[in-house]
Amino acid sequence: MSEPGWFEEGARVAVLTAEPIGRPLDYRAPEGGCFSGAFVEVPLGPRKVLGVVWGPGEGGFDAAKLRAVNRVFDVPPMRDELRVFLERMAEYTMTPLPQVLRLATRAPGLGDPPGMRKIYRLGDREPSRMTDARARVLEVLEEHGGAGFYLSELAHLAGVTTQVVKGLVKTGALIEAEVPRDQPFPRLDPARPGKALSEAQTAAAEALRAGSGAYSTTLLKGVTGSGKTEVYLEAVAECLRKGRQALVLLPEIALSSEFLSRVEARFGARPGEWHSGVTQSERRRLWKACGAGEVQLVVGARSSLFLPFRDLGLIVVDEEHDSSYKQ
Known part of the structure; x- marks a missing residue:
């Protein structure tokens, strides 16, 4: 028995896009199937556009003529609460639902992998020539337990130019590595004391x-x-x-x-x-x-x-x- 809201491969699904069509369009669920609310890429004429699986397809015509969903994006499906909110807003403001959906999909490149960015960490060698500037860079990294820093960030903390940091890479004292640009958001601490209140x-x-x-x-x-x-x-x-x-x-x-x-x-x-x-x-x-x-x-x-x-x-x-x- 399939899970609620799950569509097997080839099943009819209604996909709502932000294009000015006015209603969801029927497609075939992709290889591997998809959940209701899934963010997907679908063909629309000669283009490929972002859409959301809005529910089962309406049918009414030959399923063989349906085009398949191209892919499902690796992001959590749209929650039912948000979909209901969008539908109610569209009704209340008398705005076409696709136009309202556009407000909830303003995140270009959902299917793109995150970009990469260079960081600098401690290496396993001592520089052949030590200077005060180089020593400050190494001290900053040691004080932070070997954590990596972006180039401008490390140079600012050490009070040196970026050339000093790059020079340490050539000596092997620092390692230049690539990490995803999309770093996790820092955790907030609600236990920290706020200002004294009256x-x-x-x-x-x-x-x-x-x-x-x-x-x-x-x-x-x-x-x-x-x-x-x-x-x-x-x-x-x-x-x-x-x-x-x-x-x-x-x-x-x-x-x-x-x-x-x-x-x-x-x-x-x-x-x-x-x-x-x-x-x-x-x-x-x-x-x-x-x-x-x-x-x-x-x-x-x-x-x-x-x-x-x-x-x-x-x-x-x-x-x-x-x-x-x-x-």
Whole structure:
């Protein structure tokens, strides 16, 4: 007996694409089969386009005329919750479903392997000639337990030029290696202490924490500088303690390095970012990490609401000092 939502090879499947067609099209499931919600590549006329398996095909014509799905991308399938959300949004806003799907598939190159990047690690030789600059490079690597660094990163930490680092590679004191560009997101620590809160702030933070675990909506209102951000970061911390993902939505203009630094100070690492300033490769990296549950917190513009979160437990809508929280 096959699993629910599983389509055997050759079965009719309906695939929705972001192309302006208006409805899913029927295809044959590829070799090896596929799940409902799978991200796939399908032929559409002379082109190959991205689509999502939306369910069983409608039929109504000769199955021999169906074209097969080209391939299934190696990413988690779209969750049912997101598919329902997209359908409801399309209905509520009277927007064609393919156009809404486009919002949830803004991650170009899903099928491409991650690019490679060079890092530098300690080698097994001593340089024949030691200088103060070379010694600082080796000290940095030794202090970090042999971890690898990117060229510019290592040069900056050691206070030397990149030529000094490359010179150590020639001596065998450093090893140049290639690693995937898509590195894992650093883990955030919700146990780190936040800023001291006033009595009123503590009560607000406690109310937000108490509302976790079930659906609720809370409005947090206060004047500029009243500490609303520190309060809702306590709600984020509670969400992370439970092993779930959190999303903070801000206007594009508010997505500043200053705000991200405040988040980093609270949790010990920077969150995932999604806004117009993010490169395409970083978009793909974050998109995949959301679906795999590998990124704990995303701070982004409104479009980040369409990321394929695996287990989203908290949404913070921060709108120019008046914020609402949905958990």
